[in-house]
Amino acid sequence: MRILSLVPSQRVQGRWLLTLEDGAKLKLTDREMVDFSLYQGQEVPAAVLDQLREAAAASQARRRAANILSARPLSRAELEKRLVQKGEAPAHAAAACDELERLGYLDDGQYARTLAQYYARRGYGPRKIRDELYRRGVPRELWDQALEDLEEDGAAIDRFVASRLGRIEHPDRADVKRVSDALARRGYSWSQISAALSRYADALEEQD
Numbered sequence: 001m002r003i004l005s006l007v008p009s010q011r012v013q014g015r016w017l018l019t020l021e022d023g024a025k026l027k028l029t030d031r032e033m034v035d036f037s038l039y040q041g042q043e044v045p046a047a048v049l050d051q052l053r054e055a056a057a058a059s060q061a062r063r064r065a066a067n068i069l070s071a072r073p074l075s076r077a078e079l080e081k082r083l084v085q086k087g088e089a090p091a092h093a094a095a096a097c098d099e100l101e102r103l104g105y106l107d108d109g110q111y112a113r114t115l116a117q118y119y120a121r122r123g124y125g126p127r128k129i130r131d132e133l134y135r136r137g138v139p140r141e142l143w144d145q146a147l148e149d150l151e152e153d154g155a156a157i158d159r160f161v162a163s164r165l166g167r168i169e170h171p172d173r174a175d176v177k178r179v180s181d182a183l184a185r186r187g188y189s190w191s192q193i194s195a196a197l198s199r200y201a202d203a204l205e206e207q208d
Helices: 030-036 046-071 076-085 089-101 107-123 127-134 139-147 153-167 173-185 190-207
Strands: 003-008 015-020 023-028
Touching: 015 030, 023 030, 023 046, 023 127, 030 046, 046 076, 046 089, 076 089, 107 127, 107 139, 127 139, 153 173, 173 190
Parallel strands: none
Antiparallel strands: 003 015, 015 023
């Protein structure tokens, strides 16, 4: 098959547009240009053309993966799923993620820590954060490390208790139960809730 035209893209730097004599078009990167020593008018054997198409598809998956990840951080599982949903072959999606991991742009450990800190700042407890890590496909072996620093930090739960009970002049048992239930829904254990309520009561006594 002969290459009818081979021109650089006017919109994307480092991309080339190849047109074959049968009208088929391929989007290539500089990597394929060098690896296959391509030029206009070249006769490309069928076997080599198959390899070129495979390389072009893999490059497209890498570009798409980088574009998706530049918009917002994701776990590897989320990124692979997104790529497949957009039409990339599972093998190409996995290879693209491998390369981004190798380059340090895709890091499930860092993503887990960032996610845990984000939800902790919003007042969510460890159980709820674990649910979120699971939902986002973060490997289970990374959960404990992400939560390690949060488990000893009572600032978030203390702020929540103070914000809910502090606006009630004389909170009663029902008010305290509502706050306890809300904290339980946010993923805190009873021991954490009890400790936070005790700290709040102690703080009030110090103010009197």
